[in-house]
Amino acid sequence: MPTLGQNQYGKAETRVVRVTRDGATHHLEDLKVSVALSGDMDEVHYSGSNAAVLTTDATKNTVFAFAKEHGIGSPERFGILLARHFTESQPTLTRARIRLESYAWERVPTPGEGDHSFLRDGRGIRTAQVTHDTEDGWEVLSGLTGVTVLNTTHSEFHGFLRDRYTTLAETRDRVLATDVTALWRHRWAGPAEDRDWNASHAAARRHLLDAFARTYSYSLQQTLYGMGARVIDHRPEIDEIRLSLPNKHHFLADLTPFGMENDTEDGAVYFAADRPYGLIEATVLRDGATARIPIDATNL
Ligand SMILES: O=c1[nH]c(=O)c2[nH]c(=O)[nH]c2[nH]1
Numbered sequence: 001m002p003t004l005g006q007n008q009y010g011k012a013e014t015r016v017v018r019v020t021r022d023g024a025t026h027h028l029e030d031l032k033v034s035v036a037l038s039g040d041m042d043e044v045h046y047s048g049s050n051a052a053v054l055t056t057d058a059t060k061n062t063v064f065a066f067a068k069e070h071g072i073g074s075p076e077r078f079g080i081l082l083a084r085h086f087t088e089s090q091p092t093l094t095r096a097r098i099r100l101e102s103y104a105w106e107r108v109p110t111p112g113e114g115d116h117s118f119l120r121d122g123r124g125i126r127t128a129q130v131t132h133d134t135e136d137g138w139e140v141l142s143g144l145t146g147v148t149v150l151n152t153t154h155s156e157f158h159g160f161l162r163d164r165y166t167t168l169a170e171t172r173d174r175v176l177a178t179d180v181t182a183l184w185r186h187r188w189a190g191p192a193e194d195r196d197w198n199a200s201h202a203a204a205r206r207h208l209l210d211a212f213a214r215t216y217s218y219s220l221q222q223t224l225y226g227m228g229a230r231v232i233d234h235r236p237e238i239d240e241i242r243l244s245l246p247n248k249h250h251f252l253a254d255l256t257p258f259g260m261e262n263d264t265e266d267g268a269v270y271f272a273a274d275r276p277y278g279l280i281e282a283t284v285l286r287d288g289a290t291a292r293i294p295i296d297a298t299n300l
Pocket residue numbers: 157168218219220221247278
């Protein structure tokens with residue numbers, strides 16, 4: 001008889017929006033939550049007995065009930081509350097992994113008319129992944145995705161290997177653009193739903209953007225390392241960060257058929273290519289730390 005391997009189940013992509021009222025000033029939290037549970041699940045697969053199965057429907061209901069009862073606060077805190085609830089309330093559930101996306105809204109100012117209008121912020125999505133395993137303990141990852149950044153200069157690329165298929169021209173001045181996906185692992189220091197996850201996230205985000213902007217780049221790989229190292233150097237609570245950076249190529253448009261020069265010196269026109277794109281990925285680790293973020297965790 002074939003053996004059942006790793007398995008998990010739960011409700012994926014529950015969208016939950018919480019409004020908190022402070023008089024006429026309202027606050028909005030907007031999440032997508034995916035629950036994946038594991039444990040004593042041999043029987044449901046082998047024989048169809050559901051006796052050990054907490055329904056995926058109940059896990060979805062728990063997301064809404066917890067949002068009302070405990071508030072959200074931050075994706076990390078909310079993920080910790082949910083993971084703890086599932087592993088501590090059901091003996092058959094020994095592992096809970098909660099993935100969260102958080103969508104930011106900024107206010108549309110309406111002086112004198114209350115504060116209840118919002119504009120969805122398009123500057124990327126905040127992510128988190130909380131895992132509680134009754135044997136292995138806790139892991140909290142925070143991250144972001146879809147944060148698009150571009151430098152119009154201070155990027156060169158030359159000196160690379162050449163083989164018979166290499167045609168790329170060397171460049172001393174190019175546009176460097178990417179959509180940042182990053183996931184970082186927090187050093188675990190006990191139950192921490194009350195930690196200031198929002199401040200930690202804001203600081204890590206700031207360091208990533210600052211390092212992207214300030215690195216004089218000879219490759220996107222070098223920029224990636226600079227971004228990760230900046231976070232590790234400045235945030236003692238973070239031991240590991242994995243980055244996935246597509247190279248959003250901007251090619252100089254060929255204007256010679258029109259008798260026009262097009263060079264970077266005095267401002268140029270680029271063709272912003274869509275695909276294919278280079279994809280540069282790496283983990284940056286604190287000295288002595290062990291890499292635990294899976295290599296494809298940033299490609300979900
Ligand atoms: O920053 C870059 N890294 C590469 O590895 C690469 N390869 C390439 O064609 N262009 C670039 N740019």
